[in-house]
Amino acid sequence: MDDFAIYLDGVTKRFGPVTAVERMDLGIARGEFFSLLGPSGCGKTTTLRMIAGFEEPSEGAIFLDGTDVAKLPPFRRNVNTVFQSYALFPHLNVEKNVAFGLKRKKLARHEIKRRVTDALRLVELEERRQYKPSQLSGGMQQRVALARALVNLPSVLLLDEPLGALDLKLRRQMQLELKHIHKDVGITFIYVTHDQEEALTMSDRIAVMNAGRVEQVGVPEDLYEHPATRFVAGFIGTSNFIEGSLERDGDHGLMNLGEGQRVLVPAAAGGSAGGPVELAVRPEKIRLYEVGQEVPEGLCLLRGKVRDVVYLGMTTQYTIEVPVLSRQFTVLEQNVEAASDQTLWVPGEETQLAWHPSHNRVLPAEGSAGAQEEDAA
Amino acid sequence: MTSLESPAAPPQSSAIAIEKPGLLSRLVGRLRGHPFAAANLLLLPTMAWLVLFLMLPLLVILVYSFGSRGTYGDVVLGFSFANYVKAFSPLWLPTILRSFGFAALATILCLAMGYPLAYFIALHGGRKKSVYLILVMLPFWTSYLIRTYSWIVILRSQGVVNTVLQSLHIIDDPLNILNTPYSVILGLTYGFLPFMTLPLYASLERLDKSLIEASWDLGANRFWTLLKVTIPLSLPGIIAGTLLTFIPAVGDFVTPDLLGGPDTQMIGNVIQSQFLSARDWSYGSALSFSLMAILLVSIYLYVRRMGSEDLV
Numbered sequence: 001m002d003d004f005a006i007y008l009d010g011v012t013k014r015f016g017p018v019t020a021v022e023r024m025d026l027g028i029a030r031g032e033f034f035s036l037l038g039p040s041g042c043g044k045t046t047t048l049r050m051i052a053g054f055e056e057p058s059e060g061a062i063f064l065d066g067t068d069v070a071k072l073p074p075f076r077r078n079v080n081t082v083f084q085s086y087a088l089f090p091h092l093n094v095e096k097n098v099a100f101g102l103k104r105k106k107l108a109r110h111e112i113k114r115r116v117t118d119a120l121r122l123v124e125l126e127e128r129r130q131y132k133p134s135q136l137s138g139g140m141q142q143r144v145a146l147a148r149a150l151v152n153l154p155s156v157l158l159l160d161e162p163l164g165a166l167d168l169k170l171r172r173q174m175q176l177e178l179k180h181i182h183k184d185v186g187i188t189f190i191y192v193t194h195d196q197e198e199a200l201t202m203s204d205r206i207a208v209m210n211a212g213r214v215e216q217v218g219v220p221e222d223l224y225e226h227p228a229t230r231f232v233a234g235f236i237g238t239s240n241f242i243e244g245s246l247e248r249d250g251d252h253g254l255m256n257l258g259e260g261q262r263v264l265v266p267a268a269a270g271g272s273a274g275g276p277v278e279l280a281v282r283p284e285k286i287r288l289y290e291v292g293q294e295v296p297e298g299l300c301l302l303r304g305k306v307r308d309v310v311y312l313g314m315t316t317q318y319t320i321e322v323p324v325l326s327r328q329f330t331v332l333e334q335n336v337e338a339a340s341d342q343t344l345w346v347p348g349e350e351t352q353l354a355w356h357p358s359h360n361r362v363l364p365a366e367g368s369a370g371a372q373e374e375d376a377a
Numbered sequence: 378m379t380s381l382e383s384p385a386a387p388p389q390s391s392a393i394a395i396e397k398p399g400l401l402s403r404l405v406g407r408l409r410g411h412p413f414a415a416a417n418l419l420l421l422p423t424m425a426w427l428v429l430f431l432m433l434p435l436l437v438i439l440v441y442s443f444g445s446r447g448t449y450g451d452v453v454l455g456f457s458f459a460n461y462v463k464a465f466s467p468l469w470l471p472t473i474l475r476s477f478g479f480a481a482l483a484t485i486l487c488l489a490m491g492y493p494l495a496y497f498i499a500l501h502g503g504r505k506k507s508v509y510l511i512l513v514m515l516p517f518w519t520s521y522l523i524r525t526y527s528w529i530v531i532l533r534s535q536g537v538v539n540t541v542l543q544s545l546h547i548i549d550d551p552l553n554i555l556n557t558p559y560s561v562i563l564g565l566t567y568g569f570l571p572f573m574t575l576p577l578y579a580s581l582e583r584l585d586k587s588l589i590e591a592s593w594d595l596g597a598n599r600f601w602t603l604l605k606v607t608i609p610l611s612l613p614g615i616i617a618g619t620l621l622t623f624i625p626a627v628g629d630f631v632t633p634d635l636l637g638g639p640d641t642q643m644i645g646n647v648i649q650s651q652f653l654s655a656r657d658w659s660y661g662s663a664l665s666f667s668l669m670a671i672l673l674v675s676i677y678l679y680v681r682r683m684g685s686e687d688l689v
């Protein structure tokens with residue numbers, strides 16, 4: 001517990017009948033860029049507000065640098081927040097906004113001045129120090145909010161969708177800047193977002209949340225390549241889901257998709273033999289072969305018919321009807337050749353879908369008892 | 378406190394700005410140049426109302442104030458400054474000072490009670506907010522006169538306060554509260570408290586609650602947050618509330634009349650007696666206008682100071 005900057009131990013938060021956060025266990029290492037990712041209303045802000053001290057957990061304990069902070073008011077916690085709405089003081093200019101926290105720490109005047117100048121230099125707003133927040137653009141206000149929090153050198157910085165109000169281009173730019181700043185200052189960042197792309201590009205680790213629970217914690221590649229639950233497989237990127245049951249065949253896992261279709265699955269696949277499970281396959285892992293064309297040995301193979309073609313520039317997205325399973329597959333193909341060379345499939349064409357069994361992800365079926373036990377392990 | 382404004386500093390925007398061009402000239406300017414001049418027609422009824430019922434009586438008083446008293450208490454129009462010379466004579470100085478003093482004390486007491494009250498309703502009122510607000514306004518449902526009378530019942534020697542204190546043996550002889558400066562200040566405070574509370578409530582209600590959280594987040598405890606964030610941001614409400622309390626309190630004559638004694642006369646009593654018992658309307662008008670002038674100057678100085686002062 002002492003090795004973590006923040007440790008949540010079975011934290012639950014209820015608002016009357018609503019459970020916003022449910023039995024959350026989470027350890028965040030020092031200096032980590034950690035993201036809370038999840039759809040709207042899943043409890044991200046509530047989690048952050050409990051760490052900051054604005055809400056008291058209904059159950060569980062929060063450890064900050066190894067000490068239980070449950071009883072500490074926000075102004076006694078060594079954490080600072082960048083609010084989604086920035087919450088800059090409208091009656092103070094940029095400089096005084098940034099100096100606000102330092103003044104309460106009773107630092108010497110010149111020390112305050114020096115640190116404020118450093119912080120403003122970090123966010124490139126030195127020459128705006130006399131401006132009132134209302135005289136700044138949204139991006140500048142965001143940077144002031146960041147400087148105001150960072151200047152206190154908290155042990156943890158909490159950021160609640162700090163880029164939510166910015167346009168896409170500015171967002172991208174600020175994502176990079178935030179990454180740089182994080183590297184420079186070495187402070188633990190907890191970053192809340194509902195944008196999976198943002199979380200994947202910025203984070204060291206991500207906790208994917210759904211309906212108040214943590215579904216999975218992991219590094220970005222891990223969450224994408226090895227989702228633990230159906231929710232994660234569907235929320236981060238997209239997946240083709242096929243229900244079936246799990247069988248064992250010696251060292252191999254074997255999944256019965258029904259209609260006599262069986263596919264090999266990694267041996268360590270979750271779920272017990274005979275139980276209902278779901279198979280998830282990423283669209284870009286599937287390759288399309290012409291009917292009759294020889295398919296390499298050992299691939300999972302299905303026959304299908306092209307339904308829909310969407311040209312996306314870098315890739316082409318196909319919707320393919322697979323009659324044996326009576327469901328549709330989404331397949332993404334790289335446009336290696338120019339589209340004008342007629343390499344695209346056209347709707348109505350018969351095709352074969354093939355993918356390597358190592359790309360098969362077996363997930364506990366949605367709603368089954370196993371689903372919840374998975375992430376606790 | 379001094380501010381470190383550099384010459385390159387951007388224009389300051391303050392909560393209450395004193396407009397440079399007069400209100401009227403701006404209005405006229407708008408009426409002329411506005412592409413949707415028709416929309417301004419909607420202002421006409423309001424303007425007419427103001428001119429008729431606000432400006433006209435003032436004009437009458439202004440005209441009267443330069444006249445003199447006729448033999449039968451009628452007004453003889455004329456143009457003499459005699460009434461104003463009399464109005465500013467040292468004779469009334471103690472009364473004016475007393476009026477300002479009483480009103481200022483009542484305003485401070487109203488602020489001291491109204492601010493916590495408004496703060497509680499605005500930030501912790503929850504679903505009962507409107508109930509609390511109605512309770513604040515409840516006294517308005519009976520007349521000011523009757524409410525002030527009831528204070529006599531409460532404060533007199535055989536009144537509620539003294540009876541209770543005596544029966545509890547806290548005091549032996551009845552306290553002499555009625556007909557003293559205390560009872561007048563108390564009456565003024567009681568009477569104008571809602572005028573203070575409501576504008577305070579309005580500005581605290583508008584206050585972005587996340588600013589208070591931001592202040593806590595940055596290490597400011599409740600006291601510093603109140604001092605550095607909540608109070609500065611509710612300054613427009615404080616200014617409005619103090620003005621709405623102070624101005625009518627200075628000119629009030631009902632409270633000192635009913636709750637006061639011979640040595641608590643306020644300027645409102647003097648003006649009232651000129652109009653009613655002395656029947657010198659011209660002199661009364663001049664006194665009114667003088668009071669208005671003094672008030673206007675003090676308000677101007679007050680607002681300018683509060684509005685531009687860097688409280689942080």
Ligand SMILES: Nc1ncnc2c1ncn2[C@@H]1O[C@H](COP(=O)(O)OP(=O)(O)OP(=O)(O)O)[C@@H](O)[C@H]1O
Nearest residue numbers: 015018019020039040041042043044045046047194
């Ligand atoms: N003060 C509150 N009173 C009652 N319910 C609340 C309160 N705050 C949050 N909730 C509820 O808790 C749940 C989680 O809310 P939260 O704000 O944490 O979601 P979020 O993940 O931050 O969503 P978003 O991405 O939309 O900001 C929601 O169902 C919300 O209605």
Ligand SMILES: [Mg+2]
Nearest residue numbers: 044045046160
């Ligand atoms: Mg949120």
